[in-house]
Every structure is written in C-alpha cells, then in structure tokens.
Amino acid sequence: MSMSTSTEVIAHHWAFAIFLIVAIGLCCLMLVGGWFLGGRARARHKNTPFESGIDSVGTARLRLSAKFYLVAMFFVIFDVEALYLFAWSTSIRESGWVGFVEAAIFILVLLAGLVYLVRIGALDWTPARSRRERINPENSISNRQQ
Template sequence: MSTTINTLAHQCGFILFLVAAICFCLLMLLISWFLGSKADGRYTNTPFESGIASVGSARLRLSIKFYLIAMFFVIFDAESLYLYAWAVSIREVGWIGFIEATIFIVILLVSLFYLARIRALNWSPAYCKLHVCKTTTLPNILGAKYPH
C-alpha cells in the first residue's frame, strides 16, 4: 500500500510540474502580447538578416561538396560521442571494452583514409579543374575522350 501512495505522490508532483510549466509559458506569451508594440510599420513583416534587409532569393544553389563535408563532420562527430561514452565507463567494460573501442577506432581511421584516398575531402578549385570535371562528363563515362 505504501508503494502505491509513493508512486501516486510522484505522479502528482510530475503533473503539477507540467501544469506549472504550461501556465508559466502562457503567462509569458500573454504578458508579451499586452506589452508588445502593435504598430504596423513599413518593415514590420520584412525578414532581416543581421539588421540588413534581404536581397534576392533564399534558394541559392550550393555545391554538393558542402553537403559532403557536412555529412563527414556529422558522421565523425557522432562517433566521437560513442568514444566519450566508452571513456566514461572504461573501468566497467575492462579489456573487452578496450579491444572493442580499438576496433571501432581502427574502422574510423580506415574510413577516413579511404575518404582521403578517393579525394572526397579535397575540393579545391584547382583540383576540380584537373580531375573531377574531366571524369564526370557523360562522354568520359561512355568511354570517349574529353573535349578540350
């Protein structure tokens, strides 16, 4: 019987916390609605970027290379989180955990060397002029010479 009352007390406390948080958020929104300005100016609904009015479209065409670098960063950053969790629990996992982490690091290094080998991380304009643009044209894919 005691555990049921204890559980009910914890649940009531959590529900009270949720109600208080929602009421606090609504109170802040209500106060800002009353105290905020209601004047409609010329630039009221215009989006600003660093205090400057936007010019042109927001739909810029970016090179796929930027997305590749972002993906590589996310992938290797996520793996560093796994290594951090391993480092925190190193005493509990022992030698087996150490061997598993070593295998994990070796796989990461092999993938990084593979990316460097296929030059996925090298996207300078000089390299693009010499290599990438020549190998990605349709005549080269079909086996014809690259037209100069």
C-alpha cells in the same frame, strides 16, 4: 504480486505530473506575455530582413553546393563518435579490456570510412580542372598555350 491501482500510480508519479503542468503553464504564460507586450508594427518594412542597417540586395534563396551538406554530415558523424568515446572514457575502469577492444574497433570502422571518403575525393574541394592540372601539369600548360 498485486496490480497497482490508479491511486497508487498517481501517488507515485505526482511530482512529475506537477512539474509537467508547471513547465507547460510557464511556456504558455511566456508566449501569451510576449504576444501582449510585443510591438504591433504593421509597416511595409515589418517582414524585411535587417542586416546591420544595410538594405538587402537580391534573394536569400541561394543554391549551395552539396559539399556543404557532406561536411555537415561528416561533422555529425564524428561528433557522435566523440560522444560515444566520451561516454566510454567515463566507464573505462568498469569495462576493462573488452571495452577497450570495442572502442578500438569502433574507431577503426570510422577511420576506415574516413580513409574511404578521402580516397573517393569527397573531401576534395578543388574544381575538377585544378585536379587535372595537379595530376598532369605538362598537359594543362600545353593546352593553355594552344
């Protein structure tokens, strides 16, 4: 077994090197072209956000509830699950029953996680006061009358 010389490696990968150089060159060309052809507005309104012709009111830095981030994480988790299942479904004939059992275990683990999230209330968006009223409706009515 002989070691590959550098000329053999270059000869073997020349097409990829040319592709990489052309891709980087095109990116640089488009950035420079946009810089030359772009407008040079230095007015007061240059960096203000434009919202359908209406002036903005207040700040755009709002604090969002952590539940929004939880929903985003759940979406990513179940989206990745869909990707794995799609890849599994394309090779179902080759994987046979072993692949089916593996996919079933994968789905059951994610389903157990979803049941856990529902049980701890991670997907419940109602305020705590509404939850108490839903659990004990007679107590909440008597508390309001007092």
